[in-house]
Amino acid sequence: MSDSTSTLEAIISQEYQHGFETSVEADALPRGLSEETVRMISAKKNEPEFLLEWRLAAFRRWLDMKPPEWASVHHPPIDYQDIIYYSAPKSQKDGPKSLDEVDPELLKTYEKLGIPLHERAILAGVAVDAVFDSVSVATTFKDKLAEKGIIFCSFSEAVQEHPELVRQYLGSVVPVQDNFYAALNSAVFSDGSFVYIPPGVRCPMELSTYFRINAKNTGQFERTLIIADRDSYVSYLEGCTAPMRDENQLHAAVVELVALENAQIKYSTVQNWYPGDKEGRGGIYNFVTKRGDCRGAHSKISWTQVETGSAITWKYPSVILRGDHSVGEFYSVALTNHRQQADTGTKMIHMGKNTRSTVISKGISAGYGQQAYRGLVRIARAAQNARNYTQCDSLLLGDRCAAHTFPYIEVKNASAKVEHEASTSRIGEDQLFFCRQRGLSMEDAVSMIVNGFCKEVFKELPMEFAVEAQKLLGVSLEGSVG
Amino acid sequence: MAIAHYQSEFERLGSLLPWQGSPQWQEWRQSGWARFAAQGFPTTRHEEWKYTSLAALEKLALSCAPVAAEAPALTWDSLQARAVLPQARYRAVFVDGHFAPQLSRLDGLPAGIAVRPLSTLSAQDSIGLQAALEAVRTRTPFAALNAAFMAEGAWITAAAEASLDDPLLILYVTTRGGQAQHVVNAYDLERGGRVAVAEQYLGLSDEPYFVNQVTGVQLAPGAQLHHVKLQQEGERAYHIGALQASQQGGSRFESHSFALSGAFGRNDMETALLEPGAAVVMNGLYRVAGREFQDFHTCIRHESPDCTSDEYFKGVLDGSGRAVFNGKIVVAQDAQHTASRQSNHNLLLSDQAEVDTKPQLEIFADDVKCSHGATVGQLDEDQWFYLRSRGLEPDHARTLLIDAFSLDVLSSIGHAGLRAAMDHLMRGQGHV
Numbered sequence: 001m002s003d004s005t006s007t008l009e010a011i012i013s014q015e016y017q018h019g020f021e022t023s024v025e026a027d028a029l030p031r032g033l034s035e036e037t038v039r040m041i042s043a044k045k046n047e048p049e050f051l052l053e054w055r056l057a058a059f060r061r062w063l064d065m066k067p068p069e070w071a072s073v074h075h076p077p078i079d080y081q082d083i084i085y086y087s088a089p090k091s092q093k094d095g096p097k098s099l100d101e102v103d104p105e106l107l108k109t110y111e112k113l114g115i116p117l118h119e120r121a122i123l124a125g126v127a128v129d130a131v132f133d134s135v136s137v138a139t140t141f142k143d144k145l146a147e148k149g150i151i152f153c154s155f156s157e158a159v160q161e162h163p164e165l166v167r168q169y170l171g172s173v174v175p176v177q178d179n180f181y182a183a184l185n186s187a188v189f190s191d192g193s194f195v196y197i198p199p200g201v202r203c204p205m206e207l208s209t210y211f212r213i214n215a216k217n218t219g220q221f222e223r224t225l226i227i228a229d230r231d232s233y234v235s236y237l238e239g240c241t242a243p244m245r246d247e248n249q250l251h252a253a254v255v256e257l258v259a260l261e262n263a264q265i266k267y268s269t270v271q272n273w274y275p276g277d278k279e280g281r282g283g284i285y286n287f288v289t290k291r292g293d294c295r296g297a298h299s300k301i302s303w304t305q306v307e308t309g310s311a312i313t314w315k316y317p318s319v320i321l322r323g324d325h326s327v328g329e330f331y332s333v334a335l336t337n338h339r340q341q342a343d344t345g346t347k348m349i350h351m352g353k354n355t356r357s358t359v360i361s362k363g364i365s366a367g368y369g370q371q372a373y374r375g376l377v378r379i380a381r382a383a384q385n386a387r388n389y390t391q392c393d394s395l396l397l398g399d400r401c402a403a404h405t406f407p408y409i410e411v412k413n414a415s416a417k418v419e420h421e422a423s424t425s426r427i428g429e430d431q432l433f434f435c436r437q438r439g440l441s442m443e444d445a446v447s448m449i450v451n452g453f454c455k456e457v458f459k460e461l462p463m464e465f466a467v468e469a470q471k472l473l474g475v476s477l478e479g480s481v482g
Numbered sequence: 483m484a485i486a487h488y489q490s491e492f493e494r495l496g497s498l499l500p501w502q503g504s505p506q507w508q509e510w511r512q513s514g515w516a517r518f519a520a521q522g523f524p525t526t527r528h529e530e531w532k533y534t535s536l537a538a539l540e541k542l543a544l545s546c547a548p549v550a551a552e553a554p555a556l557t558w559d560s561l562q563a564r565a566v567l568p569q570a571r572y573r574a575v576f577v578d579g580h581f582a583p584q585l586s587r588l589d590g591l592p593a594g595i596a597v598r599p600l601s602t603l604s605a606q607d608s609i610g611l612q613a614a615l616e617a618v619r620t621r622t623p624f625a626a627l628n629a630a631f632m633a634e635g636a637w638i639t640a641a642a643e644a645s646l647d648d649p650l651l652i653l654y655v656t657t658r659g660g661q662a663q664h665v666v667n668a669y670d671l672e673r674g675g676r677v678a679v680a681e682q683y684l685g686l687s688d689e690p691y692f693v694n695q696v697t698g699v700q701l702a703p704g705a706q707l708h709h710v711k712l713q714q715e716g717e718r719a720y721h722i723g724a725l726q727a728s729q730q731g732g733s734r735f736e737s738h739s740f741a742l743s744g745a746f747g748r749n750d751m752e753t754a755l756l757e758p759g760a761a762v763v764m765n766g767l768y769r770v771a772g773r774e775f776q777d778f779h780t781c782i783r784h785e786s787p788d789c790t791s792d793e794y795f796k797g798v799l800d801g802s803g804r805a806v807f808n809g810k811i812v813v814a815q816d817a818q819h820t821a822s823r824q825s826n827h828n829l830l831l832s833d834q835a836e837v838d839t840k841p842q843l844e845i846f847a848d849d850v851k852c853s854h855g856a857t858v859g860q861l862d863e864d865q866w867f868y869l870r871s872r873g874l875e876p877d878h879a880r881t882l883l884i885d886a887f888s889l890d891v892l893s894s895i896g897h898a899g900l901r902a903a904m905d906h907l908m909r910g911q912g913h914v
Contacts, residue, residue, distance in 0.1 A: 070529070381833070394843075394845070396845070396847075396848035396850075397848065399816065399818070399847060399848045399849070400815070401848065402844070403843070404842075404843060404844045404845065405841070405842060405843040405844075405854070406840065406842050407842070408838070408840050409837075409858065410533075410836070410837075411830060411837050411839075411858040412835075412836045413830075413833055414830035414832050414833045414860050415860060416858055416859070417859045417860075418856075418857060418859070419855070419856070419857045420839075420854075420856040421854075422843060422853060422854050423851075423852065423853040423854075424843055424845050424850060424851075424852040424853070426848045
């Protein structure tokens, strides 16, 4: 095992490969948060009155709230007055009409990440609404989507062009007072993505957004709203990488999904933000509220996530199964390495009849990584014949890491069937032996086993993401995984 | 309100509680009271009490007086039919929180085994008890309250290699409402000592009363304790228990809890596996019907490498009954080669019933094999159909299926005598 241990150490001590910073002139507000800040953000974005009111209401609620302390993560207290709440790349002021007009510095950033925008857009057929810091700088394939009546644009654009939709759905899944970070986001969110799929439309391509955190000390407060109207389908991809820096950065996004009757939403995330260095310095604080609402009968919402980055992850993508026969899914791979901490899981709230949910969570903990699965399955009194299956497994690499499981199961209906299984172990000696005996190198064997451990989740990822996800897992060995 | 009530009880009873002359006990009671007063009644805002409301208990003004007004007219013959070990060769019977020598039989215990009711101990002799109860008294707010008021209970000791294989019955009978009993059980087993015991709590009163008990267990290397706890409290009774065990190398603790009746039950059980080779089996069955409530919070701490734990809890819920299960397994850093299994299965028989379960793992070592599972379901339709198609009446089929679900907890009782006794009791009683 010592051989494999050293191999593992070599892999897990890899430096973050995407650490660089693009210097683009930014148009930023001064540090600090007050009602004035909220008004200025709203004014800068030329928002309608109702949105400003909504932001202010959120801000007032936020003032009375305390940061949650129940998660098993540790960090110094965050000074919310020491954050810049709005920063837009200067060059965006006139608004790029096409990719050619986009600041070449920005495009280079994407290229360095190995995801050249146009190439990816053309080759992969993916429409990319790239969020660079807080303002969308490029969107593609818009016409093609528009043909079908699909709205896929930045949040600010949606506010200007489709205020009625924004007004109807914003905050209807995650209310402003939901939690500390959601309230903060509601008050100061700068931009994000907006998707509306009209009735009966199957979105012809995977919608994708790349989030990056760039300007120094800029908290990122993304807001994503996806509405799938009756009988529609959409698959949405979200991928993140961030440059290396030493100061902790706060990221508090809110994602709201609404699925009406017979609609399906598939939301996939690959998250590889800067996790801090080996000693745990720097790194992103990722405090995200993600929730989907299966509002109509026979609707389905599926979350798939691969979480390899961030110093601290605090994230519980949830599904409210309101409609009868609705389905919720959660597939997750989370890797914590060095001093990373992750407290993640899901909530499945069964309210409708014959609702079903599946939860598959795979945690890999290495170095001094701390990982917790925290989940809730609630079967309400009226949820006849609800069904849940939960499986959460942890793999431990190293004797200083930790893995915790906190599954809450609340059942109020006798016809419910709820199953929860969890296991924790390290890579089996016998598995390694088996692979080695058949001539695989130690590296290949470890990568194969780790990959196999995560397979159930990876198979849920869209093709475009599956390969990248395996790389980002950080345990990929010279591309031999897969 | 409630704190004030217990405060006045504490002041009123101060001089009536045993071992007044001993400064150690005074300090013990005072610190217990201070701890409880500081924490107060936990509310559902406390994570450990999230699903468990004490509001109703808090409203009761119960007497904590240890003095019996008059000895109830009970005979062993009248109790025998209800006892889990009706033929027990050794038994310690307590009525309304008092040791009842006329109902007990403690003569002829094997060499090295002692069973001592607290009321028979002098202040000097009782000091040794503190070691066994030290860990448990800070475990929960109610264990602290118990430390302030404790007056009666049983202290069981086994000298090195001494063995009590014929199971001992410790029977707590409550005949009257309105009282709060604070009783303790302490088990001190020296190297290689072996004890089998059944603790039974039997309520004969339909009035509200409160049993607040704590159990301290100390197992020296190689010691074995086979422990059955049986709650058959009255229909308006509150039962709150705390158990804390510490286990040294190669010791074995088998704990089987059965919460069969009572308006409200809560058990906090914890064991610490301190040296290699220690093993624990922590099993249980809870049944609720009507408006009953049962809550088990267990915690198994793997502090040392090479220990094993096995936990298996089942629940049967009917009527508007509610149950809570919270099983925590903590594997400390460097507690390598830990093997731990935990499962919790619940059978819901009514739409009004509710179960909240949380199997929880906290693991700080890597070379471990830990798993847990939890399920909630109802009677299997295929099985039901099979039995009905063979002509079984609905009631009979239901009973058979419920028994099949719940009685397999019994099969894991390692001690043959205890297993047979529980089997007899459960079958005789029928289903929920």
